[in-house]
Amino acid sequence: MAPTPFEHGLALAWSDGALSRDGAIMLETLQKQLGLSDKERAVQEQAWLSEMSKNQRRSFGDGDQILREWLEGLDDRANLAASARDMGRAALDVGLSKSAWTNAYQFADGLGLGDDLASGVWLEKEAGPLDGWPAALDPLAIILGLVISVPKSAPMQPTQLAEGDAFVLINHSDAKSKPLSWMPELIPVKNDNCAWGWRGDGKVSTTPPSNDLVYCNSVILSWIRRLVAMRHQRGESGLEELPEGFQVMPSSAELERDGNNLKLSMIVDLGENGLVRPWASVNVDGKVSINPAPENLGSTWARIHDGLANVMVTALETLPGQLLQAAGLQTNWTNISVHEGWITHDLSE
Structure with missing residues (x-):
């Protein structure tokens, strides 16, 4: 198990075999910076000290300077957040195991960078080639395996366009399709517009509308499944407000x-009470709004209903940005609407 940020601070403070007064003060500062309660600190401190090396004390306070530099490095929040995103994407390129992801997310989350790391791993968020990282994130780099292998920046290669029907279309002169790491089965396809289609011989059943941004229902459904699966990967509940002990099955999602x-x-697994398939709906007419749960619905079922509705809202709010950013556009989208099997948006500069 990888250390927490506070345990890393303990290791620095005790690196010379003893804790100085300055080191103790800096640990107090670190506790406040990480937002740890006294109880949380005590648990981590006791566990770490019980495993502390029995080496003889070599000097007094040699570790203080290293700890001080690390604390100062943690103050550069904007740079740390950007680096965490880049490190997440680089780790994905190197190869990220489930255990490495769990440990890395735990450490990054302890620094308040969990969402930034996750953005680099799972989403198309401003994650650029990794040429290095702040020294304050050295422990995270070790957990991710980046110290051993940092991917080199390769020259941009022209995107290979496949034959096939378009399930996503962006009508913008500057839009260019490219492979999507967060939805690899959706590949760039040949079209007069920037377009993606499903790998294989997937065929659309209806003609896409001629709006600025258009994507098929199957694409938003795949994105919903991925959002739920991502939450599972992070050790979170698949749906917000899902009662403890219940488990959702993202692959069973239907739209x-x-x-x-x-x-x-x-489908939701209720444990001893078996499997059920609850539902929720949203209204899409220029904007997205949640339709109320049926009357007289029990509190547990109402929470599941709201969780399903919220994940739909999240998906509809985030997928357009993902697609536009992947196409190289920095533009806004408005006026969402639904048609026969399609969801559309207008683009605004």
Whole structure:
């Protein structure tokens, strides 16, 4: 198990075999910086001290300067956040195991950088080639395996466009499709516009509308499944407000359209009470709004309903940005609407 940020601070403070007064003061500062309660600190400190090396004390206070430099490095929040995103993407290129991800996320989250690291791993967030990182993030680099292998920046190669139907279309002169690390089965395809289609011989069943940004229902459904799976990977509940002991199955998600409403259902494992398929719906008419849960619905079922509705809202709010950023555009989207099997947006500069 990788150390927590506070345990790393302890290791620096005790690196000379003894804790100085300055070191103790800096540990107090680190505790406040990490937002640890006294109880949380005590648990980590006791566990670490019980395993501390029995080496003889070599000097007094030699570790203080290293700890001081590390604390100062933690103050550069903007640079740390950007570096965490880049490190997340680089780790994905090198190869990221589930255990490495769990340990890295735990450490980064302790620094308040968990979401930034996750953005680099899972999403198309401003993660550039990794040429280095702040010294304050050396422990994170070790956990991710980047010290051994940092991917080199390679020259940009022209994107290979496949034959096939387009399931995503962006009508913008500057948009260029490229492979998507966060949805690898959706590949760039030949089209007059920037376009992606499903790998294989997937065929659209209806003609796409001629809006600025258009994507098929199957794409938003795949994104919903990925959002839920990502939460599972991070050790979180698949749905917000999901009662403890319940488990959602992202692969079971189904999406239906009824007029301007999109209805999402998903199998939920209730443990001893078996499997159920609850649902929730949102209204899409220029904006997205959650349709109320049925009347007289029990509190547990209402929480599941709201969790399903919220994940739909999150998906519809985030997927357009993902696609536009992947296409190299920095533009806004408005006026969401649904058509026969498609979701559309207008683009605004």
